[in-house]
Amino acid sequence: MEVISSNLNEAIDILKSIINKAAFVALDGEFTGINSDESRAFDMFESPAQRYQKISKIVQNFLMIQCGLCVFVPNEDKKSFTAFPFSFYIFPQDDNSGPNKNGFSCQISSIKFLSQHKFNFNKVFNDGMPYLNSIVEAECRMKIEEKMKSMWEKEDEKYNRAKENKYPYQLSFKIADSDQQFVKDMIQLIDEWLSDNSKKILQFPSCSGYHRKIIYELLYARCTDKNMLPETVREESGIYILAKKLDEKEKAQAAEEKFKTQLSKLDDAVGFCKVIDILRKANVPVVGHNMLHDILHLVHQFIAPLPNDYYEFKEIVNTAFPNLYDTKLMATTEPIKTYFADSSLAAAEKRSQKEPFQNVSIEFCKEIDCKDFHEHYHDAGYDAYICGTVFARMLYYYDTLTEDENGCCNLQSEVLQPFNGKIKMHRMLDIPYLNLSGDDVRPSREHVFVMRFKEPWPLSKIADYFSAFGGAKPMPVPMDETSFYIILLNEKESVNVSNKLVGEFQDFTLQKFESDRLEKTSSAAKRKADSIVNSPTGQIPAKKEKSESTVQRFSQNLQNGETI
Template sequence: MEVTRQNFKDTLKTVCSAVEEADFLAIDGEFSGISDGPNVSALTNGLDTPEQRYAKLKKHSMDFLLFQFGLCTFKYDQEKSKYIIKPFNFYVFPKPFNRTSPDLKFICQSSSIDFLASQGFDFNKVFCNGIPYLNQDEEVQLREQSEERRNQQANGVGTPSFISPSSKGPAHVPEEHKDFINRVIGKVEALLTNSEKTLDLEPCTGFQRKLIYQTLNWKFSKGLHVETVETEKKERYIQVIKVDDEERKRREQQKREREQEELNDAVGFSRVIHAISKSGKLVVGHNMLLDVMHTIHQFYCPLPEDLQDFKEVTMCVFPRLLDTKLMASTQPFKEMITNTSLAELEKQVKEAPFKSPQVETAEGFHSYDTAQEQLHEAGYDAYITGLCFISMANYLGSFLTPPKAYISAHSKVVEPFFNKLFLMRIIDIPYLNLTGPDLQPKRDHVLFVTFPKEWKTSDLYQLFSAFGNIQVSWLDDTSAFVSLSQTDQVQIGDLIQAAMLVVFLRQERTRRGDREQDLGGLAEDRVSAAWPPSVVPLP
C-alpha cells in the first residue's frame, strides 16, 4: 500500500492495526545518500572499533534524509499454514508546521540520487506529497508553545481568537498604525449594526494583526469571534464573526480541536514509529544499522554522542531487532550462503536446503511478485527481508527433535540473533551488540604503517611478502593497518623497518633512472630528507 500525505490520515488506523496483530515486522529505508566523502573506506575501515564506526556514521551520514520507509507486517495463519502479509510504502518528507517549527536542511549525494532515479524512484512523491514528521523533542516543544498561547489568551495577554471582557485597558497603537486601526474599528462597528454576520479584513502584517486582536479585545466586550485565516497563497487575514456566548464557546472548542489535529498532523509519520515501538514486536531488517540510526534520529530523538547511550535509546525504541545479513553470515548459514546482499540472499533461500515460505497478501494490499524485482522500493525490500528471515528461521527448525517445519518469531531458536546489528567490512567484529559488551578481539598481529603518498596496495604486499598472507585496511593516502597472518610476526618490527627501507630505496632508484647507483649512496642523498614510512604494532 502506497502512503503519502494525501492518504496518511485515512491509512494510519490500518497501519496501527496491522502492526498490533502481526507476529513480526520487516522494515527498510531509502536515503538521499550514504557518505559525504569520496573515499567510502573512511567510513568502513576494516579495523574500526564499534565506537569508531558509530561515530563515523553519526558524523557523515545523519545529514542525509530517510525519505522512503518500507514496512511489511507478517501474521501466521495456522489454518492456512502461511503468512498473511500487509506491505506499506511510505513517502516521507519534513514539512515545517509553522514559522517556529524546524526547517530542516539535508544533503543529497549525487550518486545515490542518480541510482534511485535509474530504478524509477518517484522523487515528486517525496517532495510534493511526503508525509511530515516531528521527533519527540520537537513535538513536546510545539505542544508547550500551543498551551502557552492558550493560557495567554485566557488571561488577555496574547492574541485571543475571541473577544472577552478580560482586557484591562486599550492597547498601545504606534502613531503610524492609528489610521489603519481606526478603519478596522469602523468596519467592525458597521458589522455590529448591519445584517451581515462575517467581516473579512484585508491581509496585513503579523504586527498589525496583533494590534487588531488587542484593540478589539479591549473595545468590544463580547459578541465577536476573531481568528486568523490563511489563503491558498499563504496570505493571512483576520475574520470577524458576530456570535452569542454559546456560539463563541462552540467555536473556541472547535479551534482547540483543530489545533490539536494540526499538531497530530505535524507529528505525522513519527506516529507509525511510535506504534511499532509500543507494540514491542520483533523488527527485522537487512544490514539495518543505518536504518535504525536514521529512524531514531529523524522520528524519535537526536542520536547521542556515546555508543552505549545509543544502545540504550535503541532498546527503548525497538526492544527486539534482528538483522538478516548477520543471520546469513553466521553459522549454520555461513557455509551455505555465498552472497549475503539482499537480492542474492532472497534467491538463495528459495533453494534447497531452504524452502520458500508460503505467503498471502491481505485483501486490499498491493501484491509483490519476486519474479519481477522491485529492489530499492522500500516496501518491496522490507517484504523480501521478511521472506529471508522466515526461510532461515524455518531451516533452523530442521535441527530440532523432532524437526519443525515452522519456526515462529517468538521461538528460542532465533533468539541468539536478537539485538545484534551487522557491522560492514570489519575484519574481526561481525556485529554491534545492543544488549551487552561488544567483542574485543586481540589485535596484536596488526601493524600501523605510514608510507609515502605514492605507495599503492601492491607496495605493501611486496613489503610484507616474506611474512605470509596479510590484510590491508587503508586509513588515508599515507597510512594503513596491516594484519599479519601470524601473531608472533609483530615481534620482528626491526626487520620490517629494514624491508621498508629497501622498498623505498628501490622506488627512488627507479624514479631517478639511476640503476647503477649504490643503495648506500642513495640513502645518504635522500633518506634523511624524505623518509616518512614507519611500522608500529597497533596499541
Template sequence: MICQMGMAVFKGIPHTNGYTVTSYNFYLRPHSCTSFDPTFMCQTSSLEFLQRFKFDFNKWLYGGITSMNTDEENELCTTLSSVIKGQKIVDLPYTVRDQVNDLGVWAVSANEGDTTTVTNLSEATFQFMLVVSVRHRFSDLWASMQNGEVLIQKVTEDSRQKLEMQDPGGKKLMEYFVDRMLGFTKIFRYLVDTQKPIVLHNCLLDLMLLYKQFYKHLPRSYHTFKTDMHQLFPTIYDTKLIAAEIKSSLKQADDKGGSLLGNSSLSDLATSLKRDHTALYKPSIHHVPKTNKYNGEEMMLHEAGYDAYLTGSSFLYLAHLYAMLQLPS
C-alpha cells in the same frame, strides 16, 4: 533523512505452513510550520539513484506524510504556544491573509450563531495560522480546526468567553495541530507500543535513521543509542547477519553448502531463498490483498514497501532453513 518508508506485516495462517503479508509504502516529506522549518541535504548521486529506480518525486513532494521526533515536537509546541498567546508574530502567507480579509467581510453581515467553513486551505499549517489570526483579530468570531477544515462562528462576547474557557491558552488547538503534524510518527509509536519483533536487512544505518527521524536527535554515546533502541524494540532481527551465520554453518557441514545462499545483498539473498530446494517444508507466503502491486513476478527493488516484503519473506525462509539444519542428519 528517510524519504520512503516500507512496512510489511506478516501473520501466520493457523494450521498451515503459510503466512499472509500486507505491504505498505509511505512517502515521507518534512513540513514547515511558522519558525519550525527543517532542513536536509541531498547528494546529486542520491537523486540519480532514486530516479533510476523510478522513485515518484511528485508523490513525495505533493503527498509526502509529515513526521517528527520528540525533540522536534517539543520545539514545535513551544513555538505554537508563543504564537497562540500573541508573544510571537509570524508572517502570514498571502492565501491566509486573503482568507482573513474575506472573513472580515463575511462577519459584517453575519448574524449571531451563523457559521461558515473554510475548505480551500488544505495544508494544516495554513489552517492553524488562519485560526490563530481570526481569534486574535476578531472579537466577534471564533475559529477552530475540525475534521481537516476550519470552522468559523459568529459569536457574542459572552459565548466567546465560554469558548475561550473551553480551550484555555489554545491547548486543544495546539494538540490537534501537533497530532496532524506528527504524521508517520504515530505509526512508529504504535509499533513501539506493540513491542512486536522487527526485521531489517543490514540494519544499523536504518536504525539510526529511525531513531533520529521518529524518536530523538541522535545521542553522542553509542551505548545510549543501543540502550534506547532495545527499549523501543526489544527484538530486532538482521537478515544479513542471520544469512551470514547460516551460510557459515552450511559451509562447515558441506563445502558446497555455502553457495546455497549466494551473496548477502537483499535481492540476491531473496532470489536464493525462493528456489524450491533451499529448505524442507518451506512456507508459502500469500499477499493480502491479492491485488497488491508486489504480488507479481516483477522485482521492484529499492521501493521501500517491496524491500520490506523481501526482507520479511527472507527472514521466514531463513528461519525454516535454520530449523532444517537442526534436524538430525
C-alpha cells in the same frame, strides 16, 4: 499498499488490526543519500563507537523519504504466512520543528538511482506524510498550552498598544499616500459592522500581508470595548481576515475551540510517528537487510535525535525495538554462510528458493491493494516484503536444524537467538556486527601493526619485508597516504615482529596497532590541552551542567505511555 497523507489513517487502522497477530515485521528505507566525506574516513580497525559517530553524522544530513513495512502473519498451519506490505511516503511539512528543521542534503547518485528505479518523487514532496517524534511533539504541545493560557492577555496587550500608536488612524507606522483610500474604506467597513448589532461576523476582502497588518491594527484601534477576535483564514482563493464579535462566554468557547484545533493540527503533524508507535508498542520482532542506516534514520527522524554517545543510542534502540534481526548478517554467518556467495537482498532471495531452504508459502493479503506490488526492487515496501520472505525461509531452515515442531516462525530457537540485536557492519576487518543488545566484539589485534613511511613504498616491497615472518597483508590507512596497516598472516609471529622490527628506521616507523592508537589519543588530548593553555583567558572552560539526556527523556515518554 502505498500510503500518503490522505490515507494514513486507513493504513493505521489496518496495521492496528493485524500487528498483534504478527510473527515479525520486515523493514526497509529509501534515503536522499547514504554517503559523505565521513564514509571515506571509515577505518577497518575503528571501534563500533567510532563508527557510530561517523555514520550518525551521515544520517543527520539526509532523509528517509520512504519507509517500507511488511507485516508477516502466520497462518493456522504455522508453515505459511500472509504478508501485509506498506510503502509509506514521508516528507517533513514544517520548517520550524523536528530533526531536519534546517533542511537536508541530497546525494546525486542516490537520487539518480531512485529515479532509474521509477521512484515517485512527486508523491514524496506533494503527498508525503509529516512526522514529529515524541520529544518534539511534547515541546509543541507545551507551547500550545502556554499560548492558550495567555491568549486573552495578549489580546488585551494589542488593544492597549493600539491606544499608544502615534500615527494617524492609531497605526504603528506611517501610511503611504497610495494606501490612504484603502485605510478609509476599511475604517468605514469596521465602524458599520460595529454599529450593527445583528452582524456577528465580518469577512474582509482577500489582500496582501501589508494590508492585513493595517486591518488588524485598525480593528484593535476601533473596537474599544474589546469584544472582538480576528483571525487569518487561508484558502485557495486567497488569504483574508475574519473578525467575530464575542461576549465573555463566547470568548471562553472560542479559546477552547482554538485549543482543540491546534491540538488536532499537532496530531496530524505527528503523522508517520504514529506508525512507529504502533510498531514499538506491539513489541514484535523487526527484521531488516543490512539495516544499520534504516535503524539510525528510524531513531533520528521518528523517535529522538541521535545522541552523541554510542551507548545512549544503544539504550534508545533497545528500549524501542528489543528484538532486531539482520538477514545480511545471517547470510554472512555460519551455518548458512556457505550457501550465500552473494548476500545482496535480490541474490539472497533467489538463493533462498533452493535447497536446503524451504520455499515457504507466502500470499498477499486481500485487505489491501497489492496488484502492482511485484518485482519492484527499491520500493521500500517491496524490499521489506522480499527481506521478510528471506527471513521466513531462514527460519524454516533453522527449525530443521533443531527439529523444532513449532512450525516455521519460532523466533525463540536457540540457534536464532545469537542474531538478536546484532546489525551487520561493513568495512570492518574483525568486527562483523554492532551488538545493540550487549557488549560489542573486542578482537585481539596483537598481529596488527602500523607502518608510516617518509617516502611511499610499493605494496610488493612492503609484503616482501615481512616474508621472513610468514608474510603480511598491507592495507592503506584511510585519509593517510603514507601509512599502512600491516596484518600478519601468521598471528604467532607477532611477538617476533614486535621484538625485531618495531621502532623508528631510516625509511619508516613501525608500531604495534594498540601503541599507535594510544599515541593518537594522547596527541589529541595534548592538542586540546594546548588550546586551553593558549586561550585568551588561559583557563579551563567552566563545565556545563549536565542536561537531561535524550534517552532519559525518551524513556520517560515510554513510561508515561506517550506516543513516539
